[in-house]
Amino acid sequence: MPYTPQQLSDRQDIVDVLNAYCRAIDDNRPDDVITLFTDDCVYDYGGDLGSFDSKAYAYKFFRAGTDKIYRRSAHYVTNVETDFVDDDMVDTVTYLAAWHEFHEDIPNAWIYGRYIDRFVRTAEGWRISQRTVVTLGQDDWPRAVTYMDRNVLPPRDRSGDGG
Amino acid sequence: MPYTPQQLSDRQDIVDVLNAYCRAIDDNRPDDVITLFTDDCVYDYGGDLGSFDSKAYAYKFFRAGTDKIYRRSAHYVTNVETDFVDDDMVDTVTYLAAWHEFHEDIPNAWIYGRYIDRFVRTAEGWRISQRTVVTLGQDDWPRAVTYMDRNVLPPRDRSGDGG
Amino acid sequence: MPYTPQQLSDRQDIVDVLNAYCRAIDDNRPDDVITLFTDDCVYDYGGDLGSFDSKAYAYKFFRAGTDKIYRRSAHYVTNVETDFVDDDMVDTVTYLAAWHEFHEDIPNAWIYGRYIDRFVRTAEGWRISQRTVVTLGQDDWPRAVTYMDRNVLPPRDRSGDGG
Numbered sequence: 001m002p003y004t005p006q007q008l009s010d011r012q013d014i015v016d017v018l019n020a021y022c023r024a025i026d027d028n029r030p031d032d033v034i035t036l037f038t039d040d041c042v043y044d045y046g047g048d049l050g051s052f053d054s055k056a057y058a059y060k061f062f063r064a065g066t067d068k069i070y071r072r073s074a075h076y077v078t079n080v081e082t083d084f085v086d087d088d089m090v091d092t093v094t095y096l097a098a099w100h101e102f103h104e105d106i107p108n109a110w111i112y113g114r115y116i117d118r119f120v121r122t123a124e125g126w127r128i129s130q131r132t133v134v135t136l137g138q139d140d141w142p143r144a145v146t147y148m149d150r151n152v153l154p155p156r157d158r159s160g161d162g163g
Numbered sequence: 164m165p166y167t168p169q170q171l172s173d174r175q176d177i178v179d180v181l182n183a184y185c186r187a188i189d190d191n192r193p194d195d196v197i198t199l200f201t202d203d204c205v206y207d208y209g210g211d212l213g214s215f216d217s218k219a220y221a222y223k224f225f226r227a228g229t230d231k232i233y234r235r236s237a238h239y240v241t242n243v244e245t246d247f248v249d250d251d252m253v254d255t256v257t258y259l260a261a262w263h264e265f266h267e268d269i270p271n272a273w274i275y276g277r278y279i280d281r282f283v284r285t286a287e288g289w290r291i292s293q294r295t296v297v298t299l300g301q302d303d304w305p306r307a308v309t310y311m312d313r314n315v316l317p318p319r320d321r322s323g324d325g326g
Numbered sequence: 327m328p329y330t331p332q333q334l335s336d337r338q339d340i341v342d343v344l345n346a347y348c349r350a351i352d353d354n355r356p357d358d359v360i361t362l363f364t365d366d367c368v369y370d371y372g373g374d375l376g377s378f379d380s381k382a383y384a385y386k387f388f389r390a391g392t393d394k395i396y397r398r399s400a401h402y403v404t405n406v407e408t409d410f411v412d413d414d415m416v417d418t419v420t421y422l423a424a425w426h427e428f429h430e431d432i433p434n435a436w437i438y439g440r441y442i443d444r445f446v447r448t449a450e451g452w453r454i455s456q457r458t459v460v461t462l463g464q465d466d467w468p469r470a471v472t473y474m475d476r477n478v479l480p481p482r483d484r485s486g487d488g489g
Contacts (some may be wrong), residue, residue, distance in 0.1 A: 001179065001288065003172040009329040011175070012337070016327065019405040023419065026462055028476040072473065074438040074462040076404045076421055078239045079182040093186065095239055097260075097423075099438055101463055108465055112237035112262055125327065136189055136237040137264055139271055147235065150191040164342065164451065166335040174338070241402045242345040256349065258402055260423075275400035275425055299352055299400040300427055302434055310398065313354040 010090065011082050014119050014126050018094055021128075022075035030062035037128045038120065044132040047146030072101040077115070088121040096133075102142070109140040114148075173253065174245050177282050177289050181257055184291075185238035193225035200291045201283065207295040210309030235264040240278070251284040259296075265305070272303040277311075336416065337408050340445050340452050344420055347454075348401035356388035363454045364446065370458040373472030398427040403441070414447040422459075428468070435466040440474075 003011065017036050024032040034055065037043075043058060044051040052058065066073070079095035094115040101108045118130035134148040166174065180199050187195040197218065200206075206221060207214040215221065229236070242258035257278040264271045281293035297311040329337065343362050350358040360381065363369075369384060370377040378384065392399070405421035420441040427434045444456035460474040 001176050002169075003175050005168050005171075005331050005334070006328075008168070008171055008175065008331075008334055012329050012334065013327050016407060019407050022405055022421070023407070026476075072463045072476065074421070074423070076239070076402070076423060078241050078404050079185055081179060081182050081186070095185070095237070097237070097239060099463055099465075108463070137235045137262055137271070139262075150189075150235065164339050165332075166338050168331050168334075171331070171334055171338065239402070241404050242348055244342060244345050244349070258348070258400070260400070260402055260425075300398045300425055300434070302425075313352075313398065 007084060010084075010121075010126070014082065014090055014092060015080055017119070017126050017128065018077045018080065018092075018115070018117075022077055025062070025066055025075050026073050028066045030059065030066050033062045033066075034059055035124075037131070038122065041128055042130050044130075046133060046135070048144060069102060070100045071103050074099045085118075090119045090126075092117045092119060104142075106142055107140045109142060110138060111135065111141050111145070112137040170247060173247075173284075173289070177245065177253055177255060178243055180282070180289055180291065181240045181243065181255075181278070181280075185240055188225070188229055188238050189236050191229040193222065193229050196225045196229075197222055198287075200294070201285065204291055205293050207293075209296060209298070211307060232265060233263045234266050237262045248281075253282045253289075255280045255282060267305075269305055270303045272305060273301060274298065274304050274308070275300040333410060336410075336447075336452070340408065340416055340418060341406055343445070343452050343454065344403045344406065344418075344441070344443075348403055351388070351392055351401050352399050354392045356385065356392050359388045359392075360385055361450075363457070364448065367454055368456050370456075372459060372461070374470060395428060396426050397429050400425045411444075416445045416452075418443045418445060430468075432468055433466045435468060436464060437461065437467050437471070438463040 021033060021036050024030070024036070037058065039055050040053065041058070042051065042053045052061070076097045077094050078097070079093075081093045083091040085091055092115070094117065096113050096115055098111050099108065100111075113133055113135045116132040116134065117128050119126045120129045135145045136148055138145055184196060184199050187193070187199070200221065202218050203216065204221070205214065205216045215224070239260045240257050241260070242256075244256045246254040248254055255278070257280065259276050259278055261274050262271065263274075276296055276298045279295040279297065280291050282289045283292045298308045299311055301308055347359060347362050350356070350362070363384065365381050366379065367384070368377065368379045378387070402423045403420050404423070407419045409417040411417055418441070420443065422439050422441055424437050425434065426437075439459055439461045442458040442460065443454050445452045446455045461471045462474055464471055
């Protein structure tokens with residue numbers, strides 16, 4: 001801000017990884033999902049899903065979701081914000097709206113959240129080295145979720161009267 | 164069209180403001196929302212919400228929405244189109260899909276619309292100096308909305324038979 | 327990957343066409359929709375809607391949809407991935423989430439899919455010369471849809487136990 005041509009190129013490469021992630025998830029190609037993260041990536045899904053940093057576990061995690069739980073899905077990523085920590089490290093915040101149809105006979109469900117990622121430049125291109133998922137909301141999601149804390153105004157400031 | 168590197172950088176800075184707006188709204192940080200608009204910004208929400216250009220009123224407007232009405236929200240911005248009026252002024256059209264959960268015990272609701280904005284370059288970066296919100300549709304929205312007029316074809320041209 | 331400034335400009339011009347498509351559809355301006363495609367564009371919607379390459383039919387197709395079937399719509403495009411075949415041809419994959427309200431008294435419906443497009447550079451700018459639409463999912467869609475095939479893992483590999 002302003003962005004150099006190199007930063008605009010890096011930014012697009014990073015967005016391409018986010019898009020490739022969604023496409024691989026929705027295609028049910030969990031092995032391809034894993035290639036977008038570094039081998040030592042730290043995943044934090046919050047709540048019951050918790051944190052993990054084992055590639056073997058990540059493989060099982062994504063395979064179980066895309067193949068065994070969800071019959072179909074559509075992952076939309078928008079609102080990508082980038083913070084260039086240095087030339088080879090970029091922190092990002094991305095909005096996710098993820099629709100799911102289940103193998104179980106339960107209603108289709110949406111989950112709304114943010115991916116808070118750290119990207120690092122590797123020999124194979126930009127990869128995700130840290131991923132934290134926070135939940136903004138949901139419709140018909142079949143499991144308990146842990147919501148992001150929203151800022152709470154002090155009571156004396158709750159004086160708005162508009163919409 | 165084509166875009167210079169400077170225009171691509173400006174475009175990204177503008178999209179960053181749109182994204183920061185959504186994040187501040189969904190975080191319930193109304194004071195930070197206001198910093199993204201010029202002090203003399205003209206807001207036009209149409210319908211019952213009407214127009215206003217008072218910063219004091221804008222402050223109350225956003226605070227009331229994010230804190231008192233909505234328990235949770237998720238604002239997705241996509242389809243950003245830019246029109247460079249000159250080097251320091253850019254008109255934009257942005258699609259919004261905004262999900263809301265309410266403090267009231269009523270169904271979660273979506274509103275679908277467009278932000279029609281004018282951005283100006285300021286010493287603090289790009290800021291919104293005019294915002295018009297038009298509504299494309301809604302699901303379960305609890306208040307009356309005023310819809311955008313769609314183009315209506317003359318009757319003699321209503322000859323399509325496809326899908 | 328990396329992108330040259332020229333490729334970043336071309337990429338933005340292409341995204342602008344995708345955005346203009348959505349805006350023209352949702353405005354009910356089918357004639358303007360057609361200008362975004364080459365005269366010999368091949369459309370493939372799959373399933374009952376099938377394929378066609380007649381501009382006259384495309385005109386009827388879009389006019390019927392935007393004017394006679396849908397009272398209102400909102401088309402969101404995200405996750406745009408580009409593959410530069412050469413300087414004047416780019417293949418893209420784009421996510422679509424399309425909301426519709428109908429003239430008929432039936433529930434509002436969503437369809438989730440991907441546009442798989444070929445863009446070519448013309449004297450008038452980038453235009454779509456091939457469009458294939460694949461369906462990822464739907465909610466309350468009133469017609470039969472043909473879903474994209476998801477990758478199916480061999481049974482011995484269905485060993486995940488996570489989420």
